[in-house]
Structures are given as structure tokens and as C-alpha cells.
Amino acid sequence: MHDIRFIREHPDLFDRALARRGAPAAAQEIVALDAKRRALATRMQELQGRRNEASKAIGQAMGKGDTDKAEALKAEVADIKQSLPALEEEERELGQELDDTLARLPNIPAEDVPEGADESDNVEVTRWGTLPEFDFSPREHADFAPALGMDFETGTKISGARFTFLRGQMARLHRALGQFMLDHQTGRNGYTECAPPVLVGDDAMYGTDKLPKFAEDSFRTTDRRWLIPTSEVSLTYSVAGEIIDEASFPIRLTALTLCFRSEAGSAGRDTRGFIRQHQFEKCELVSIVRPEDSEAEHERMTRCAEEVLEALELPYRKMLLCTGDMGFGARKTYDLEVWLPGQGAYREISSCSSTGDFQARRMNARYRPEGAKKTEFVHTLNGSGLAVGRTLVAVLENYQQKDGSVRVPEALQSYMGGLERLEPGKG
Structure with a gap:
């Protein structure tokens, strides 16, 4: 398995190493998948944070007798809870796709390995x-x-x-x-x-x-x-x-x-x-x-x-x-x-x-x-x-x-x- 951080930081070096093994460039696809997965993970963290904030605010609103605000917050929490499973599944699928892509790529050769076809x-x-x-x-x-x-x-x-x-x-x-x-x-x-x-x-x-x-x-x-x-x-x-x-x-x-x-x-x-x-x-x-x-x-x-x-x-x-x-x-x-x-x-x-x-x-x-x-x-x-x-x-x-x-x-x-x-x- 390859180091995703290295690919993210050195895509050209990674593709050149693959080329030495006769493999096609893959860094662009990998970086795009990784970026999409990371963005989705960030969005989920934001939603989970907002859910926690809203849940606390419900109690505060109820304590002040502001039932309208409490009901609005409950609806927001319910929407977040409903959307998270789909996002979690999408992130899981993206992670699996990324792992599958990486798993099919050969190891990169050491610098002193001679180049050749067979x-x-x-x-x-x-x-x-x-x-x-x-x-x-x-x-x-x-x-x-x-x-x-x-x-x-x-x-x-x-x-x-x-x-x-x-x-x-x-x-x-x-x-x-x-x-x-x-x-x-x-x-x-x-x-x-x-x-x-x-x-x-x-x-x-x-x-x-x-x-x-x-x-x-x-x-x-x-x-x-x-x-x-x-x-x-x-x-x-x-x-x-x-x-x-x-x-x-x-x-x-x-x-x-x-x-x-x-x-x-x-x-x-x-x-x-x-x-x-x-x-x-x-x-x-x-x-x-x-x-x-x-x-x-x-x-x-x-x-x-x-x-x-x-x-x-x-x-x-x-x-x-x-x-x-x-x-x-x-x-x-x-x-x-x-x-x-x-x-x-x-x-x-x-x-x-x-x-x-x-x-x-x-x-x-x-x-x-x-x-x-x-x-x-x-x-x-x-x-x-x-x-x-x-x-x-x-x-x-x-x-x-x-x-x-x-x-x-x-x-x-x-x-x-x-x-x-x-x-x-x-x-």
C-alpha cells in the first residue's frame, strides 16, 4: 500500500516512479478521490458539531420557555440525524474506492533498480x-x-x-x-x-x-x-x-x-x-x-x-x-x-x-x-x-x-x- 500523504504532496514524483514500472499515471485520480473523501469527512464533522450545539441549545430554549425556537432546533437536529447515515455510507464507499485503487498499484522501485521492460x-x-x-x-x-x-x-x-x-x-x-x-x-x-x-x-x-x-x-x-x-x-x-x-x-x-x-x-x-x-x-x-x-x-x-x-x-x-x-x-x-x-x-x-x-x-x-x-x-x-x-x-x-x-x-x-x-x- 502506498503513502497517501506522499502522493498528495509529490504527485509528479509518484507518477514518474509508476512510469518506471510501466504503469500509467494515477496520482491525479488518487488525489481527487482523497480530496473528495476528506471534504466529505469535514462536512460530516461540521454537521456532527452543529448537531451537538443544537442539542444543547434545545435545553436552553426550553428553559427560557421559547418553544418555537426549541421546535425549530429539534427539526434541525432531526434533519442532521437523517442525513448523516447517507454521508457516512458515501464516505465509506469513497474510502473503499481509494483503498482499492491504491491496492492495485505496484510498489515503486528503489532508485538503483535498472529500468527495463522484461x-x-x-x-x-x-x-x-x-x-x-x-x-x-x-x-x-x-x-x-x-x-x-x-x-x-x-x-x-x-x-x-x-x-x-x-x-x-x-x-x-x-x-x-x-x-x-x-x-x-x-x-x-x-x-x-x-x-x-x-x-x-x-x-x-x-x-x-x-x-x-x-x-x-x-x-x-x-x-x-x-x-x-x-x-x-x-x-x-x-x-x-x-x-x-x-x-x-x-x-x-x-x-x-x-x-x-x-x-x-x-x-x-x-x-x-x-x-x-x-x-x-x-x-x-x-x-x-x-x-x-x-x-x-x-x-x-x-x-x-x-x-x-x-x-x-x-x-x-x-x-x-x-x-x-x-x-x-x-x-x-x-x-x-x-x-x-x-x-x-x-x-x-x-x-x-x-x-x-x-x-x-x-x-x-x-x-x-x-x-x-x-x-x-x-x-x-x-x-x-x-x-x-x-x-x-x-x-x-x-x-x-x-x-x-x-x-x-x-x-x-x-x-x-x-x-x-x-x-x-x-x-
Whole structure:
């Protein structure tokens, strides 16, 4: 959500910021709605004040025996009482229209975010690792993983397209990756492990900017709850409506949960393999910090995600997303893209975003700076540390062998009971 005061005072700056994201100017419409609502609120206050004055004057007139004046005042009070409900409803509707307009506008980008229309305008920041060399032509995971326990056919039979049934050694490797990520982020990087609900209400989805814009991208239950697209929703919304003690900062939360996405806007993309699923697991990272600390926290969070890739010895590159490729609620985003030899390309495996106070305003999450009388909105950040399924794909493709087996990265072997290799046909 945007700061209406900033829009009111700096309409041109706001429209220029929207233009950087490819969004049309909106300040004039917003300021007009706001002015109309404020004028109506002022009129209501005036009428309520006049009603109170007239009510007192009735008693005074009656005390003086001036019945004509008293009756006139009673009629005036009755008229005011009759008109107020309609004005209150009009103000409510204007306020809702204003909130709806603001809620559909993307966050404004940080000044150092490069301008661009799409992913082709993203900027590579760093690159890590040496690309693996093979004495055979490396294959995509979908071509050899079924023999190792990645069962696409059974997943489709049970649930339809974009669901996969993992068996035996493949299921264990998937679990090992998630546990390794969670242990790394809690033990090394100080995140607090959480086990949040994966079913949430409208307020949680709205507060974390997933509604109203992305309703079609999520699954909804018959009792009107939402399956989380990521535990960012549950973790971030845990501070909704609170005034946080400044001594509590930074708040760093992590969770390994199932995530659910309808992928409504990705028709035809990554339909083959394990890259884009309706159900997947992710080790989420969320930070709640003071505004002055959010930039440094963004760099730290991204580094926490990078460490997992380096521990698994997976080559990757860090990309700064341009204005046209950032997520709706993001102010600045780094994507980590892992190398997939089978595709001969880097593919996104983590996205770490700073949202500023965009989410905090929507869910009214504040803190009181030491010595200050007024509260301020916190800043929120979220990232993947990492997406488990995509990391599984990266391990399979980077560690594949000519005979169809896959070496287990050294960092995961203790999680696999000492197993050093996945072999075809073995459970």
C-alpha cells in the first residue's frame, strides 16, 4: 500500500516512479478521490458539531420557555440525524474506492533498480562457480530422473498435470535438501524456525500483497481460505497489527513448508519436468526490520541464499531485476539463477526482495523508535533459501553421471545416511 500523504504532496514524483514500472499515471485520480473523501469527512464533522450545539441549545430554549425556537432546533437536529447515515455510507464507499485503487498499484522501485521492460534488461551482478564438464552430452532431468524415482506419470494420475510422485532415494534426496537448507539458515544465519499454517485468510493474503491482484494464481478452499503460495504470507503476517518493540529487531523467520500455485499465468511454460509444479516445498526467509536497516538486510538475506548454493557446489549467477521484471510488491529484487547443464542455461532458484513499508502499511505493522512519540511502519523482506524442487533439479543435472546415476553432494551425504550416489532402479 502506498503513502497517501506522499502522493498528495509529490504527485509528479509518484507518477514518474509508476512510469518506471510501466504503469500509467494515477496520482491525479488518487488525489481527487482523497480530496473528495476528506471534504466529505469535514462536512460530516461540521454537521456532527452543529448537531451537538443544537442539542444543547434545545435545553436552553426550553428553559427560557421559547418553544418555537426549541421546535425549530429539534427539526434541525432531526434533519442532521437523517442525513448523516447517507454521508457516512458515501464516505465509506469513497474510502473503499481509494483503498482499492491504491491496492492495485505496484510498489515503486528503489532508485538503483535498472529500468527495463522484461528479464532481458536484468543486470548480472556476480557469478560463482565453475560450470561442470562432462565426457558425455548432459541430459535434462526429465529424461533420466524417472529411473531414479521421480515419477511424473503417477503424479499426473493422482492429481493431474504439474504434480509429481517422488519415490525412495529421490524422495529422500528431496527431504535431505529441505532439511539441509533449514538447518543452514537456523544454525548458521540465525533465523528462527517456524511451522506456520499453510491455510490463511483473506487478510493475510491482502496484507502481503497477494490480493486482489494475484487471486487467480492461488488455490482457494471451499471454506474461503487460501493455500499459501509461499510461507512469506504466514511469516510476514505474523506481525500484522502489532507495534513491535524496537529491541526485537531484526526479526528473522524461516520455515520449510509446502507451497501451492495455480500457475494461471504460465500456460505452456516448463510443462515438462519438475521445474514448475502446482505443489512444491520452499525454505522461506522473512525479515522484519527498521527502515534504516532494510538495505543492508536485503544484501544479507541474499547472501544467506547464496551460501546454500555454494555449499552444494552449484554454479549460479546473481541478477538485479529491472523495473519491468520485479514482482508486484517488490521495491528491489535479486534473483539467483542456478546453472542447469541439461538446458545449457541459468534458471531462477531464489528471489530475494525488499518491499520497504509496502506490506507493512497494508497490514498495519509498526514500531516506535526509541524516544519517539509517533510510530513508524516497519520494513519487510522475503526470499527463498531455497526452492527445494528446483534445487533438486539442479543437483540432478549438475551431478549426473554417464551411467544414469547421480552423485550426492558431499554436504548432503550425512542427511542421506552416508549414501553417495543415486542409482537407476534402486529404491
